[in-house]
Each structure stands twice: as C-alpha cells, then as structure tokens.
Amino acid sequence: MGLVISTVNMKGGVGKTTLTVNLATCLAKYHGKRVLVLDLDSQISATLSLMSPHEFAKTRRKRRTLSYLLNNIVQPNPYSKLDVHDIVQPYICNIEGLDLLPGDLELYDEYVVSETLHKQASIVGNLDFKTVWNHFERVLIKKIITSVIEHYDLIIMDCAPGYNLLTRSGLAASHYYLLPARPEPLSVVGIQLLERRIAKLKESHQKTDPLNLNLLGVVFISSGGGLLSRYYNRVMKRVQQDFNPYQLFDTSIPMDVNVAKAVDSFRPVVTAMPNSSGSKAFIKLTQEFLSKLP
Numbered sequence: 001m002g003l004v005i006s007t008v009n010m011k012g013g014v015g016k017t018t019l020t021v022n023l024a025t026c027l028a029k030y031h032g033k034r035v036l037v038l039d040l041d042s043q044i045s046a047t048l049s050l051m052s053p054h055e056f057a058k059t060r061r062k063r064r065t066l067s068y069l070l071n072n073i074v075q076p077n078p079y080s081k082l083d084v085h086d087i088v089q090p091y092i093c094n095i096e097g098l099d100l101l102p103g104d105l106e107l108y109d110e111y112v113v114s115e116t117l118h119k120q121a122s123i124v125g126n127l128d129f130k131t132v133w134n135h136f137e138r139v140l141i142k143k144i145i146t147s148v149i150e151h152y153d154l155i156i157m158d159c160a161p162g163y164n165l166l167t168r169s170g171l172a173a174s175h176y177y178l179l180p181a182r183p184e185p186l187s188v189v190g191i192q193l194l195e196r197r198i199a200k201l202k203e204s205h206q207k208t209d210p211l212n213l214n215l216l217g218v219v220f221i222s223s224g225g226g227l228l229s230r231y232y233n234r235v236m237k238r239v240q241q242d243f244n245p246y247q248l249f250d251t252s253i254p255m256d257v258n259v260a261k262a263v264d265s266f267r268p269v270v271t272a273m274p275n276s277s278g279s280k281a282f283i284k285l286t287q288e289f290l291s292k293l294p
C-alpha cells in the first residue's frame with residue numbers, strides 16, 4: 001500500500017510546492033513510481049505548476065477538483081455522480097505514473113463545516129463538539145485517499161502555509177511529513193512552532209486513534225553564495241543542533257532561476273530544464289528521499 005507524505009511549513013514561500021511537484025515528478029519519471037499529488041492549498045500553486053490555467057479552468061467548470069470531494073463529505077449528496085477516481089487526472093505533464101488531484105480556489109466553507117459538526121454533536125447527544133471535530137479532522141483527507149491509495153506507491157500532499165483544517169487532516173492521514181525551510185532565523189522559528197503543533201495534534205488523537213506520523217526530514221532551500229550563504233550556513237548549523245542527523249536531508253536545493261521560470265511552462269523544472277542546478281539537486285534529493293523510506 002502507498003505511503004502518504006505531507007509537505008508542510010507554517011511559513012509561505014519556503015519552497016513547499018516546488019519541492020512537492022519536483023519530488024513527485026522525479027519519483028515517477030526516474031524511479032517508475034506511481035505518484036499522486038494532492039493540492040491542499042487554495043492558492044492552487046501545485047495544480048498550476050502541473051497544468052495550465054486554461055486546463056485548470058476546464059477542470060473546474062466540470063467540477064473535477066478537490067472541492068467537490070470535500071463538499072460531498074461535509075454534506076453528502078446522494079445524487080452526486082463523481083468520485084475520487086473521476087477527479088484524479090492521470091498522466092500529468094505526459095509522465096507515466098504521475099497523477100494530480102487538482103485543488104481549488106475555494107476548498108470548503110468553514111461556516112458550513114462548523115454548522116454540520118455542531119448538528120452531528122447535538123444529534124449524537126452525549127458527544128461533545130471537540131470529539132466530533134477531532135474525528136472529522138482525522139477522517140476527512142483519509143476518506144479521500146483511502147479509495148485510491150492501492151493504486152499508488154506514494155501520495156504527496158502540498159499543504160497551505162499556516163495550520164488550517166486541511167493541513168491537520170492531511171497530517172493526520174500521513175505516514176511522514178517533509179519540512180522544507182530556508183535557513184533564516186524566522187523560518188527556523190517556524191520549524192519549531194510546527195513541531196510543537198504536530199506534537200499537540202498527535203496528543204489530541206492519542207486516546208482514540210493514534211497517528212502514525214513521523215518527520216522524514218527538513219530540506220533546506222539554500223542561497224546563491226557570498227556573504228548571505230555564509231550566514232545561512234551558520235543558521236543551518238543551529239538547526240542541526242536541534243534535530244537528529246537523520247531528520248535533516250544532506251541534499252539542499254540551491255536557488256536557481258530556472259526553478260522559478262519553470263512555472264511559466266506549467267511543468268516542474270526537472271522536466272522543463274533537467275540539466276539545471278535546481279533539477280540536479282531535486283534528482284539527488286529524490287534518491288536520498290527513497291533511501292530514507294522503510
């Protein structure tokens with residue numbers, strides 16, 4: 001059965017999406033893995049890194065996005081015709097084994113979620129809201145991936161910055177999480193905050209349905225060179241003191257303009273510019289990623 005991985009960091013702009021799409025592409029293209037990318041961020045960066053805005057607009061018009069599945073879980077519709085198999089897009093970027101479950105600009109309505117869960121709590125009677133909420137968080141993303149997981153070696157979820165319901169639910173359904181970070185002091189604080197929140201998440205599910213979630217590793221997106229790079233190295237050393245060596249990837253990703261430019265071609269850099277320094281780093285990182293898995 002497939003392994004489920006979340007890419008998370010409370011901070012935005014640290015390279016979560018770029019890591020998700022390039023790692024997924026390398027796993028499918030160079031290692032023959034069957035990979036599903038799930039876009040849990042309403043900024044839809046992962047979706048738009050893998051398909052053009054035009055294709056996305058068509059997909060959205062046909063309601064073939066994650067939003068349809070989430071709404072159907074929050075408020076089940078007996079007449080709904082589509083299931084997750086209809087929504088997953090295969091053969092993304094013409095790569096065999098690379099599939100995408102497209103995200104959406106509006107994924108769920110917080111008010112409707114709260115109202116539905118309050119109703120459930122009052123119908124069941126003796127259940128408090130927190131128990132109902134915890135259960136919902138535990139199963140929401142799990143329900144979506146359960147019916148497809150047998151088709152994949154890996155499911156990689158691109159989480160939004162912050163720590164919203166989908167991030168928590170995605171983490172609760174994951175075996176591992178990847179933590180991309182820039183070696184800057186505030187980014188390091190972000191790592192520590194996230195680690196504390198994940199510990200709390202595990203604690204809140206410990207009694208009912210313990211999570212089987214572990215950090216696979218911190219991936220540093222490093223700088224170009226010069227003085228900044230020396231400073232970044234000092235910050236990385238500080239992080240190294242806080243983690244076990246096996247929790248840090250040896251491979252870091254250099255800043256490379258080709259990585260940013262690849263988005264224009266709606267393809268990850270590892271297919272758009274496979275010989276660039278960024279691509280080579282992602283290819284090496286993928287090997288290290290595989291060596292860290294059980």
Ligand SMILES: Nc1ncnc2c1ncn2[C@@H]1O[C@H](COP(=O)(O)OP(=O)(O)O)[C@@H](O)[C@H]1O
Nearest residue numbers: 012013014015016017018254255256257259260
């Ligand atoms: N290694 C890199 N080299 C150059 N630009 C990068 C690199 N990694 C990410 N970027 C750019 O930085 C921005 C933020 O990256 P992104 O992956 O979207 O971060 P996040 O998902 O954490 O918000 C994007 O414009 C992306 O193209």
Ligand SMILES: [Mg+2]
Nearest residue numbers: 016017041045
């Ligand atoms: Mg992102």
